[in-house]
Amino acid sequence: RMEWTTYHPLADIYGYMDHVAAAYPSIARETVIGKSVEGRPLKTITIGDPADKKPGIVLVCGQHGREWISPATCTYLMSYITEGRRASALKDRTVTIVPVANPDGYEYTFQYDRLWRKNRRKGPRCAGVDLNRNWGYKWGGKGTSRNMCQETYPGTKAFSEPETAALKNYFETLKTKPAAVLDIHSYGQYILYPWGYDKVLSPDYKEMDRVGRLMADKIKKEFQTEYSVGNSAILLYPAAGGLDDYAKAKLRVKYTYTLELGDTGKYGFNLPSRYIVPTSKELVAAVTTLDEAISTTQ
Ligand code: 0X9
Numbered sequence: 001r002m003e004w005t006t007y008h009p010l011a012d013i014y015g016y017m018d019h020v021a022a023a024y025p026s027i028a029r030e031t032v033i034g035k036s037v038e039g040r041p042l043k044t045i046t047i048g049d050p051a052d053k054k055p056g057i058v059l060v061c062g063q064h065g066r067e068w069i070s071p072a073t074c075t076y077l078m079s080y081i082t083e084g085r086r087a088s089a090l091k092d093r094t095v096t097i098v099p100v101a102n103p104d105g106y107e108y109t110f111q112y113d114r115l116w117r118k119n120r121r122k123g124p125r126c127a128g129v130d131l132n133r134n135w136g137y138k139w140g141g142k143g144t145s146r147n148m149c150q151e152t153y154p155g156t157k158a159f160s161e162p163e164t165a166a167l168k169n170y171f172e173t174l175k176t177k178p179a180a181v182l183d184i185h186s187y188g189q190y191i192l193y194p195w196g197y198d199k200v201l202s203p204d205y206k207e208m209d210r211v212g213r214l215m216a217d218k219i220k221k222e223f224q225t226e227y228s229v230g231n232s233a234i235l236l237y238p239a240a241g242g243l244d245d246y247a248k249a250k251l252r253v254k255y256t257y258t259l260e261l262g263d264t265g266k267y268g269f270n271l272p273s274r275y276i277v278p279t280s281k282e283l284v285a286a287v288t289t290l291d292e293a294i295s296t297t298q
């Protein structure tokens with residue numbers, strides 16, 4: 001039903017979600033949590049046994065339109081958890097996937113501008129709000145621009161955008177708080193932990209670093225791909241108003257990471273589609289390692 005040799009437009013990804021929900025009704029539930037600024041549905045899929053005891057893992061993918069490897073690998077993860085469901089993989093854990101958090105931006109990169117990053121909010125001079133600057137913790141701080149024509153424009157206020165507002169509402173209506181939230185981006189091969197708003201470490205950063213390194217070590221061991229692990233602001237750059245910081249500070253989710261998938265710059269956002277499967281396997285390794293690493297505590 002889905003092949004992993006090309007990048008797919010939104011309709012294909014949403015069609016695949018419908019297929020997964022229909023084919024695995026006992027473990028997969030699809031939800032529309034809201035609409036984008038241009039009216040496209042924002043879809044999530046929750047995969048797991050209703051009897052799952054452990055708190056879940058949530059993956060948010062595709063906040064940035066041009067980072068095609070993110071929706072592709074997150075869609076692959078759906079197939080891994082369902083079609084390839086095996087006893088050891090993510091046992092007792094519910095995984096929720098938002099494959100395309102910025103559907104308008106994603107579609108725009110297929111039709112008009114391959115390197116579009118923001119959503120498609122119309123402005124008087126320029127379009128688009130950077131959704132990963134629009135979350136409500138330290139909104140408008142470092143690494144954001146007041147200029148709506150810039151790539152890091154955070155919008156007029158926190159959660160001004162229907163895409164982030166719908167996700168916030170979704171998180172707040174969850175009956176059990178997730179154990180982990182992963183925000184999937186590209187590129188650079190990084191596993192980043194808070195804080196992202198400034199070069200400040202969280203009180204539990206040693207545990208964040210330990211689990212981050214377990215994920216990176218597993219990827220290295222299995223696929224010889226190197227991911228750098230560290231504080232987001234120090235390793236990359238300070239950038240306020242991100243999902244990871246919001247999930248940790250406001251939702252009190254302990255394990256929040258931003259994964260910057262491949263590559264390290266040879267192709268950048270234009271990562272050829274032959275990398276979809278290998279990169280997806282890296283994401284699977286990261287998520288399964290995370291699941292095991294936090295199972296003793298969460
Ligand atoms: O700048 C971003 O939003 C992310 N990098 S990307 O190249 N994919 O745009 C990094 C976000 C890290 N998290 C925070 N700064 N909160």
Ligand code: ZN
Nearest residue numbers: 064067185186
């Ligand atoms: Zn990104």
